[in-house]
Amino acid sequence: MKCAKCGLDLPEKVRQCPKCGTTNEFTSSEQPRKKKPIFWVLVGLAVVAVAAIAVAAIMTSRAKSTIVQAPSGTTKPGNIVTAPSGTTQPGNVVTAPPAAPSPPAPMPGAVKKPKPPKEVLDYLEFVKKVEEHRQMLLRDTGEALMLSSSAGQASTLLKMIDMAANPDSKVDLDPLKDAKNELARQYKNWLSTLEYFDKKPAPNECREFSGAYRQLLVKETAAIGAIAQSLQRVNIMDPTDMARLLRELQKMKNDPTIQRNIDLAADTADAKLNELVAKYDMEKPFNVPREQQVSGSIMGF
DSSP states (O other): OEETTTOOBOOTTOOBOTTTOOBSOEEOSSOOOOOOHHHHHHHHHHHHHHHHHHHHHHHHHHHHIIIIIOOTTOSOTTOTTTOOTTOOOTTOTTTOOOOOOOOOOOOTTOOOOOOOOHHHHHHHHHHHHHHHHHHHHHHHHHHHTOTTSHHHHHHHHHHHHHHHHOGGGTTTTOTTHHHHHHHHHHHHHHHHHHHHHHTSOOOGGGHHHHHHHHHHHHHHHHHHHHHHHHHHHOOTTOHHHHHHHHHHHHHHHHOHHHHHHHHHHHHHHHHHHHHHHHTSSSOOOOOOOOGGGTSSOGGGO
16 A cells, blocks of 8 residues: 555554644555456447447337327328328329320231332323223214114105205215214224223233223224124115124124123223222322223124
8 A cells, every 4th residue: 555645654543644744645555456457348249239229119110100100191292191181292193194195006917108209190191181081982882883873773764855856966975974984083082092001001011901991991992993884884785784784783783792791891901990999008190990880782783
C-alpha cells in the first residue's frame, strides 16, 4: 500500500501514515488487472444479438399493423388490401380502360393482290371500246337480217311483180338489192372492226384473253360474210339460182354448230377476262355477252 499523500510504502492493513499522518487515504501499490480481450468480444456479440432481436420484433409489429390491423381509410396510398375503391391513379392494372382490339388476322393463304400495270389497263380500255362497237354491229346486223319481216315480204313481192311486168328494168327492180347492199355494208364493218382490233398488240398478261376475244370476232364476221356472199351470188331472174340461195340460207340457219360455236367463243372470252381481272386489285371493266343478250342471234334470220 502507499500513502495517498506522500507516497510512502506502508504495510497491509495500516490505516494511518506514520510519516505524514494521513488517515484512510491509501492506494493499492498493485496495478489494476486488465480485462482480457475475449471479454469484450463476448460483450459485442451479445449487444449485436440483442439489437437484431429488437429490429426483428419492430419489423414484425409494423407488418402486422400494415396488413391486418390498419383501420379502414387510414392506410397510405399504395396499400394493396385496404386501399379505397376508385382512388387508384391512372394506369392502375385494375381500373385501366380495356385495350383497343387487335386488327383481324389475315385469312390463311390470303395474299394481297397487286394493282394492274398501266399497259393492262390501257389494253382493257381499248378492248372495251371494241366491244361497244361489236354490240352496236350486232344490233345493226340483226336488223339487216330481218328478211322475213312483213314489210320486207310485201316490198319484195311488189318488186317481183314489177320485174315480171318490166323485164328490162330487172336491175333496178331487184327485190334483194337493198338486202344485198345492207349485208355487204355490215360485212365490211365487221372486217374493219377485226382489222382495227389486230392493230394493237396485247401485253403478255392479256394474251390469253386477247386470243379468245379475237376468235369471237372471227366467228361472227365469218357468219355475216357467208350470208352476205350467198345473197351477192344469186341471180334473181334464175329460179334455180333462187332455189339454191334458199337452200344455202336454210342450211346455215338449221346448222346448230355455227351459233353454238359463236356462243362458246363469247363465253370463253368472258371467262378469260374474269381470269385476267382476278389477278389484280381491280373491278371487271366490261362483259363479253352472247349475241342473244344484245340482239337476235346472227343465225336466227
